[in-house]
Amino acid sequence: MTTIKLLKSASFGLAACAVSFAFTGQASAEDVIVGLVTKTEVNPFFVKMRQAAEAQAKEKGAKLIARAGKFDGDNEGQVAAIEDLISAGAKGILLTPNNSSGMLNIIKKARDAGVLVIALDTATDPADAVDATFATDNFEAGVQQGAYARKALGDKTPIVAMLDGTPGGTVDTFRHDGYLKGFGIAEGDPAIAGAAITNGAQDKGQIGMENLLSKNGDINAVYTINEPAAAGAYAALKSFGKEADVMLTSIDGGCAGVRDVKDGKIAATVMQFPYKMAAMGVDAVVEYAATGKKPSGFVNTGSFLITDKPVDGIESKDTAWGLKNCWGD
Amino acid sequence: MSAVPVSPPEKTSGVMAKIIGVPSAGPLLVLLAFGLIFAITNPRFLATHNLSIILQQTVIIGTLAIGQTLVILTAGIDLAVGAICVLGTIIAGKLVTSGYDPALSMAFSVLVCTAAGFAAGGLISGLRLPPFIVTLGILGILTAALRLISAGGAFPVRDEFLGWTGNTLRLGGFIVTYGVLLMFVLYALVWYLLNETKWGRHVYAIGNSPEAARLVGIPVRRHLLSVYLLAGFIYGIGAWLALGRIPNADPNALQTANLDSITAVVIGGTSLFGGRGGLIGTLIGALIVGVLRNGLTLAGIDPLWQDLVTGILVIVAVALDQLSRRKG
């Protein structure tokens, strides 16, 4: 009985201790509070975004409160995060919505409460639910990937494999369609040997590629939704002894992906700039707090093709530049 | 000769002793302590607006945790809570988008959730399979089925009735949603069932010792089935509440609801070994998790502290339970 009582008070103390210890980084009342709500905490893309936002907020004398969903699709977690941020008195919230329509109600609530809401990386549906969107033009990034792949293939007859992310996602659709546009073919073209769902994960990329190669061994161009999927595809190609014959391209600009380009595993990747989105977002909130001026519309934060094997007529940067500007580690 | 002759009434024994002996006193103290810390660090925490936000944020997990409590009291575990609830949102959403009557659609989807609970209960009681495995299997099956039904993607559900639980009303300066009220009604009803009826007694008895329950004549299997059935029904209501929170049917949603609801139940002092604990503790447990997350955000603190503190609380709760059981 006494042990239990002791443990009870001990646990209590421990938990309270953890909380009060955590408070050492508390905001002072005058700081402009900028909220950042990302999809998850673990993805290096969002880690970079958060670091950049923190750095920018520090420079501007603002206070950043970063929150995230627990998993891809955690709408409830993101809604709760926004509610908490409104309660905390945030001036603006930077949001990468897990689901382009799931956040509409809470976004409206936030804006009604006078909070500036900016979508980063992923647009909402409808896009004007938020004040502004700072993101990569994913369609354009897809076009860059597709155009490079087509040019680099030369006069080979293209046989294409599509390693998609999660069907139904807006980013997924834009990149996929952009690639086809850049490649110069339409959906349903006989040049497309098949498609696989990877959820943007390496293991599923590998399995998907293996299955597509079993179906058609003559595949010579592979679209990938992101670099982990491309890394998986490369492993599959290698096990089939085809890594040298296939034009493997990707999108993202993670450092691991850029290194894969440098090592010749991926022919080219299209880099996007999460730190730009975050930094621009923080600036916009700080400006709004000071002047009441809101940004609006879609702001393209840009994308660059990274490759060490440039082709004529397509603008690109080499991996040395890429490694300087990539995100993650 | 009557089995139970009537006898004169006895005088009621120490009310104070009873209150101190209440099993949810510990979790309540933890909740109040956190409330105090947060109130001191940020006065916004106690704003009625913020308190009502915390309640609203507790609605989904708090409701799912009712079913989870029932299941855990029988020494079971339910890993399919979130999946069944999401199934409810998607079915209701699909039906309404195809033009069916919203109330009927919601009723049908609650029925489907109840049937899912019935299926789980049937496999567990009928074939005597372990609840962990059965609900893990159902989680897998539903995850796949949900992707199929919704063709992989989430879709918005814009309907007045389905979103009704998200509407607000004023209760003396306090803004609550109908969803919050519905959750409290569910808590009250199930609390009554657990504490004031034979059915609830037998839930505890089965969780304590299924063999003893059988020997005293409780139809153990049928009773287990009724527990999972009721849990499924509650998850169905949870689906309605979820649509009120987020008017969106997303097959990827609520993936951690199983662990989150188990966390609330365990922090609330209910034993994972069954037969001990109760619903008030679960409500407090769910509130503790909500208060932690909200309070830390208001204080501008990294949310990883929430996971850390929650983790400590879970381990302490389980350790306390083990100790008290060993003593017995």
Place this chain on the structure above:
Amino acid sequence: MKTPAPLQPIPSDSAGIVLEARNVVKRYGHMTALDGVDFELRAGEILAVVGDNGAGKSTLIKALTGAVHPDGGEILLDGEPVHFKGPLDARHRGIETVYQDLAVAPALDIASNLFLGRELRRPGIMGSVFRRLDKKRMRQEAERSMAELKFRLPSITNAVEALSGGQRQGVAVARAALFARKLVIMDEPTAALGVRETGQVLELIRAIRDRGLPVVLISHNMPNVFELADRIHIMRLGRRAAVVSPKTHSMGDVVAIMTGATRVEEARDPGV
């Protein structure tokens, strides 16, 4: 050791027989657990059932209470043939059994355990429509029956797990006493108990008998049996070897019959 006196079975007095079994057979596969056993329990007595391990005591009790279905023979309650489908059937006829593993829910309090499976509901609409338990009345009944059995407990609202082994046994015995209308059967209720606690349980058994209910007591503990029993039913190899009175026979006599050292004429079947 002196030569045992010639053993005479106690003549059965067919009036006042509460429970009776005639020529009951129970086989488990090739194993014949009960090989035509007879049994009779008289009003108001404590009947001990003794025998070696595997002699068929538990099987006999199970056959009497519907926990197993006999392959042959008949069972009579108050002279009427009965066929119990399960233990619940027997309980509905007023037969209560205290199982060796007690069948209590440790985390529930004493009153809840006493009424487990037979909870009382409130009178009127609260009970019939709202199914509300009458906790107060159950507590009162529990306290009253404990007092009547002169069994001391810390408090009726204590969880059973907080009780000593003897007190728990007491709860199980009291439950049987509270609900039995015909008779109580106990399978080794003092196994694994200390001297003092055994004494408490024996007191309870006497108290039940004093309330006018006959008791069947299975036990390996000869001193206990001789202290309590009015008659001793001795099982051997699936049959009743003899029924003797502790007043006329010694423990040595009973052990001798149990082990087959002494053979006895059966009352009902003199051919053996």
